[in-house]
Amino acid sequence: MGRAPCCDKATVKKGPWSPEEDAMLKNYIEEHGTGGNWIALPHKIGLKRCGKSCRLRWLNYLRPNIKHGDFTPEEDSIICSLYISIGSRYRLQTQLPTPSLFTTRLSLIHDHANHYVLNMARWSIIAAQLPGRTDNDVKNYWNTKLKKRLLGRRKDRDTHHRQSATPAMSEMSTENMNDGERALSASAMERIQLCMQLQELQNPLGAHHNPLVWPGTLSSNSFNSNSSNVTVAEQGQSSSMNEPLMDAQMEGVAMDGLGSPSSAENSNMISMEAELEELLYGEGNRGKAGVVDGGVQQGDVDWWSYDQGKSPVGSWDFTPEANAVFQDYTSVYDI
DNA sequence: AACGTGGTCAACCGCGAATGA
């Protein structure tokens, strides 16, 4: 028994959209809205298209204020930093589960991170930071350009640093992987590799003793296991997968007692931002994405800066809806 | 000119989550 198709594949048209189809869809939605039902929409318009196809076409192409064309260095920086910071599939729950219901979906996050995070989609988060860009755009751009640019440089550096690699990093070879490590998605490994690369740049001699700072991840004093109703023990065994590495990496930006980054951590964030630029644009091109003389220009890459009054999470600039959900959740569960 | 190769990006597919009856 397979899954029921969302539409009649025999009668719907597939492939590129014609200008006529675009016009029909655009005119209808601008006049009547989507009606809250994408599946029914093509029938109303008289389009021989799947509802999902209509939705995709509208969101990625026809919607107003969509920005096409080259990404700016600022956008590059945001995408890369957020990609590294964010877990693989964190979706914002419209109804956050009770702590007792943190099961399969979130346990991976919890086990590895040792604290809870909002489960929110990666590409949507990133796209939300880039006005006019769609998640599909960002995803394509990452997969076809940015990843290659970063990993290409990483490869070069790997060769260069191979002889001075730390033991902890050598253990990351697939030969030495345990089951948990093998279970990691390629993207997760990729992120780890990228972070190790950045970490190595920051501290070539003692990377494994220096917890990496992840700009933009959740602060350790929000959603941590100490202040929530569920502990690591209650969640079952903690993953064996590179616990020190992952725990440190997923810990997020260390906060001082007031919930703002300490000066040392802030310095680390700035440093990482600069290193990221070095990976993106190469030696001698720092400052291209807003980092000048080791500092961060206000308004350029301040998406990860902490604003206590704006977000209880203390890292992302959440939408009011997301903030409301989060605040409801924290008040109900006394987090 | 013809062919091969690689890059780009719009679009599709399948799945899990959300929603409502």
Place this chain on the structure above:
DNA sequence: TTCATTCGCGGTTGACCACGT
């Protein structure tokens, strides 16, 4: 509570294009 339907996402595909041989 259950089940059917719809939504929204990540991963993938394939058409198209540019470039090199």
